[in-house]
Amino acid sequence: MFLRNVWYVAAQAHELTQDKMLARKLLGEDLVLYRDASGAPVAFPDRCVHRLAPLSAGRLEGDRLRCMYHGLLFEPSGRCVDVPGQERIGPNLKLKPFPVVERHRLAWIWMGDPALADPALIPDAHWLEDPAWRALPGYVHYERANYVTIMDNLLDFSHLGYVHENTLGGGRVSAEVIPKLELFDWGLRVSRFYSAVPLPAYLKNLAKFEGPIDRWQIYEWRLAGNLLTMDFGSAPAGKGALEGNRPPDALVFQTVQALTPETEGSTHYFWHVANGFNLDDASITAELHRQTDIAFAEDKFIIQAQQAVIDAHPDEKMVGIAADAALNQGRAILKRMLSAEAGAAA
Amino acid sequence: MFLRNVWYVAAQAHELTQDKMLARKLLGEDLVLYRDASGAPVAFPDRCVHRLAPLSAGRLEGDRLRCMYHGLLFEPSGRCVDVPGQERIGPNLKLKPFPVVERHRLAWIWMGDPALADPALIPDAHWLEDPAWRALPGYVHYERANYVTIMDNLLDFSHLGYVHENTLGGGRVSAEVIPKLELFDWGLRVSRFYSAVPLPAYLKNLAKFEGPIDRWQIYEWRLAGNLLTMDFGSAPAGKGALEGNRPPDALVFQTVQALTPETEGSTHYFWHVANGFNLDDASITAELHRQTDIAFAEDKFIIQAQQAVIDAHPDEKMVGIAADAALNQGRAILKRMLSAEAGAAA
Amino acid sequence: MFLRNVWYVAAQAHELTQDKMLARKLLGEDLVLYRDASGAPVAFPDRCVHRLAPLSAGRLEGDRLRCMYHGLLFEPSGRCVDVPGQERIGPNLKLKPFPVVERHRLAWIWMGDPALADPALIPDAHWLEDPAWRALPGYVHYERANYVTIMDNLLDFSHLGYVHENTLGGGRVSAEVIPKLELFDWGLRVSRFYSAVPLPAYLKNLAKFEGPIDRWQIYEWRLAGNLLTMDFGSAPAGKGALEGNRPPDALVFQTVQALTPETEGSTHYFWHVANGFNLDDASITAELHRQTDIAFAEDKFIIQAQQAVIDAHPDEKMVGIAADAALNQGRAILKRMLSAEAGAAA
Secondary structure, three states, rough: OOOOOOEEEEEEEEHOOOOOOOOEOOOOEEEEEOOOOOOOOOEEEOOHHHOOOOHHHEEOOOOEEEOOOOEEEOOOOOEEOOOOOOOOOOOOOOOOOOOOEOOOOEEEEOOOOOHHHHHHOOOHHHHHHHOOOOOEEEEEEEEOOOHHHHHHHHHOOHHHHHHHOOOOOOHHHHHHHHHHHEEEEOOEEEEEEEEEOOOOHHHHHOOOOOEEEEEOOOOOOOOOOOOOEEEEEEEOOOOOOOOOOOOOOEEEEEEEEEEEEEEEOOOEEEEEEEOOOOOOOHHHHHHHHHHHHHHHHHHHHHHHHHHHHHHHHHOOOOOOOOHHHHHHHHHHHHHHHHHHEEEEEE | OOOOEEEEEEHHHOOOOOOOOOOEEOOEEEEEEEEEEOOOEEEEOOOOOOOOOOOOOEEEEOOEEEEEOOOOEEEOOEEEEEEEEEOOOOOEEEOOOOOOEEEEEEEEEEEOOOHOHHHOOOOOOHHHHOOOOOOOOEEEEOOOOOHHHHHHHHHHOOOOHOOOOOOOOOHHHHHHHOOOEEOOOOOEEEEEEEOOOEOOOOOOOOOOOOEEEEEEEEEEEOOOOOOOEEEEEEEEOOOHHHHHOOOOOEEEEEEEEEEEEEEEEEEEEEEEEEEEOOOOOOHHHHHHHHHHHHHHHHHHHHHHHHHHHHHHOOOOOOOOOHHHHHHHHHHHHHHHHHHHHHHHOO | OOOOOOOEEEEHHHHOOOOOOOEEEOOOOOEEEEEEEOOOEEEEOOOOOOOOOHHHHHHHEEEEEOOOOOOOEEEEOEEEEEEEEEEOOOOOOOOOOOEEEHHHHEEEEEEOOHHHHHHHHHOOHHHHHOOOEOOEEEEEEOOOHHHHHHHHHHHOOHHHHHHHOOOOOOOOHHHHHOEEEEEEOEEEEEEEEEEOOOOOOOHOOOOOOOOEEEEEEEEEOOOOOEEEEEEEEEOOOOOOOHHOOOOOOEEEEEEEEEEEEEOOOEEEEEEEEEEEOOOOOOOHHHHHHHHHHHHHHHHHHHHHHHHHHHHOOOOEEEEEEEHHHHHHHHHHHHHHHHHHHHHHHH
């Protein structure tokens, strides 16, 4: 079950070009994506209306798409402008494009009722374009995990000391800090503050200070589009960083992480971790990307293993622990939104 | 859904020997095929009646087939002549052979009611034995395509300029020529004539003339057994070739192409392209075979890609174009024949 | 359908250690097995009660098992002794261990009602620890065979001359000897005696005598746990070996073979062939193991091929032969036991 009347990340900006189609499955539907002559993203179902041949096996002629089975040619609007061997082209020979909007270096797609596709609903991810931040695009393909199972992981920090014992780390303290949880219509905000803790391994090469440090993790999770944006960082302990007085040498980060269901059992995970310091040193962003990539592979391993067990035991109850508070709230809000959408459709 | 009371090509002559069984699935049924002592083809279900071990894991002893699980031995008639450890052999310990007839270097099998298996119904493919023609046997295994999806392709020429843009070619003209369509009880005949067109790339090395040329493609499609036989060729333009006056230097070809369902979702495609000129030059037939093989791989690519989309969207309507005329007729005749067979069985 | 209230072989002794968990599926259930501090085997379902992450992706800390998703720690009793970030641990945060008993170098597991798990019901396999015998553990993983299809093979000797023509051999005589069949509540005993037959190839290097020989095969098959134990051997012909007077130079063997269903369609096959002569020569046991391993791969090949045909033809009747007597009885007893267990559960 997916929310449909929401914007999802379909692709990262660098994935879309005018030369080559990107074939990608989203919400169970095969699509082709490319850029038209103006550079704007275009998304079609990946099948010709004639005999259902995949358009991704076709070719771009300028910004028109030629199906390479029988040669039908379509404009970015979906209109068919050439049928070899035929003069008149009926109005039903038409592709139905999906609304797609590029913003903040992400291509957002609307796969529900097109009449409701209001670009004003696209959530903020401005850090990806803001000159005060630097980020590299990251991607994990979850071949075997439902998006909610991954959402559980993103809303839970007690796993940090175990799944990421040798990378992000944090030890038991990640589980022991009591988060502040705020609920909204759109999702939830979780704030976690760590006072005077050791400097984690992955920050050792970046910090101009040593431990103890104060750390903060303030993240907002939007159920519509499954977007996590997190403000996190570290500063020398006891200088008031947790009260908002972040010193100039604070290491400040901002993530943009989006889960887009591929199918009920597989998920696209688009992520960025931006740094807001030492902007002239590209190696920092590169190293941050590299380390995050390793850590997210650790998540993928355990989440896919967990998903296999869940799938094999569909009726098995889970026994809750205190650390489940945020993910339980996240699931409750999602359930409410799914019901609302189902009700609106009925 | 398959027609059952018809002859299908089970194998090409060279595939059957007296030394070794051929294991092949046809119409969803696993079979073993070999030649008996007289050289005649034999076909059995690929399972021993005793404990269902596959006979293809057994061995030939002369022209008798030994199951190598418990040693039962069967004659080409299907009679069991040896059960180790047992004197008397009951009449139900018997394999049920399928009617198989070899003709024109093809082994034809009847998998419906054996009482109806009249060899007079085997369609003509005499070119494969006729000294006036030369051909090499070709084969494509469609692992993921229903035979009707491939039939669509064989009955359609508008794809030539796109799927085979760099091989068989023909450009838009293939789509633009209006075919003459004749309907019969057994299927349909399509005749296509091209006046004064360029010499296609794949004929450049064979022709003693340059373009413009006249080309003809006259093909008959039999729904029973899915046999396409095509008379096609080229001659210098304006010499009357399209009216039947084929000059001595005309390049004349004859194909024999047969689709035999393997399962509902996979198909055997047995093909030959014979040349009726320069019979002393074996390299012509070899080159013709090589080029056709490449072109048929292009078909396989697009057809299997199309089949995957069709399977994922079983309820999706196709929107017709003018070039669909022949395949629509072919599907209509097939539907009629399937209904007739279902009615006769009821 | 499996019997559940019986002991099954879960693992061979050498597979279980204190350092590393063994992940294994038995009767459709994923388990982890290891040894506790005392060396006793422990078996848990391979899923954490918290969020169902596989425990086999966790780690042992002493003889306690840490789930490496959120860090929950469990004792061999199943009790949870640590939940990071939480003081009080509720009683439902508990793993449910399976009864496991190690005996005769086999770990026996009870996956039915734990209240019925009486170790006195574990069948005898003392030869694996008896100093009068030597054996090496063997294992075959049947990825694609139901245990009953393999049971058929173990209860049938007519296949020896065909499946094992070039290894165990025996030729037609294996099929022609009439076995003595005795039925019991627990299963059946089959006794086969061969007077004055040739020495089979695989014994040529072991015997201090040449043919003709007398051979015996006396095997007991227990349906509960699918355990075959076979007393077999060879001695010079005519010295009374078949009447129980086994001479000192007789080659005496004892097998212990156990089938444990992995799923309905796959099976674990744990086997040992012990020799009771030349105990000082380890190469005899090694060679016996090597040859048996090859022969059992022959069985696996034909059985899995047969299973594929059975699965494709679920309604196909099998036609019986005389050699099926023992396996028919085995199936009848199994059916009775399955009904009894289903009745007891109702």
